[in-house]
Amino acid sequence: MTADLKHNLAALPHIAKQFEALAKAGQSPKPLLDDIAESLLISTQHRFELERDPKGNKWQPLSWWTLFQRGGGRKGWHKKNRSKAKKGTMEKISGAKILRASNRLFQSLTSVVTNSEIQLGSNVIYARIHQYGGQAGRGKKVTIPARPYLGISDNDSEMIDEAVAEYFAARMPQEGAP
Incomplete structure (x- = not known):
């Protein structure tokens, strides 16, 4: 019943080749993914405070x-x-x-990072219903509107591209360089 967002950077075509080259060089992308996960968590918390979804739309009152x-x-x-x-x-x-009566959902936001994937989410049982909306309560009589808090905004996407470019520029030899 949790809500999470998984982002596999290595699956993106423009990044997959760089991850392969990094693996051949015996280097791990985990430090990069840790940095990106931290930035995504901060961005998600900021949107939570603004009561906006990743596209910038206000949550339903x-x-x-x-x-x-x-x-x-x-x-x-x-x-x-x-x-x-x-x-x-x-x-x-x-x-x-909105979504801050006890602050539990906000405080439960966390990230898990592997060598190819970032997972951002919450283990709170009601996280999913707030992310996606749906029927809740006794007899499912209450409609909870979707108030998405997880996701990658345009700014997040730009941050990821910049972080990846900087990381690989600093660690991988440039083509044509001696």
């Missing part, structure tokens, strides 16, 4: 029911006049962050 629950449910509202909130309730819900 919290539902009224979620805001009501975060405000303390029935306990947070005035008994006689439901429109009057108890002191502090409106302040509590007015600045409500």
Whole structure:
């Protein structure tokens, strides 16, 4: 029930040949992949704070029911006049962050790196439903909208290309060089 993003750089045609040359030279791409994974994790956390998906679109706002629950449910509202909130309730819900009620999902974001692959994700059981959306709750009566937080943005893609180019330029002999 976790959500993750796997990115196999060695499978990209323009990078595969460089990875092969690196392997022939007896060098590991793991330091490069570690750097990229760290940058992707920071980028994902930044998008999380901005409440945006990898394409830059804002996440769907919290539902009224979620805001009501975060405000303390029935306990947070005035008994006689439901429109009057108890002191502090409106302040509590007015600045409500999406997917950050407990901060557990955000704090669970992690990366795993092998010699050819970067895996970024979360092991929190509800991570997948927030990434992809779907039906949840008793009887699957609640629709949770997709709020993608994992993915590679255009900026991330540029960062990966630059990191790969710099890494290989520093480690692999240039063609035609003595």
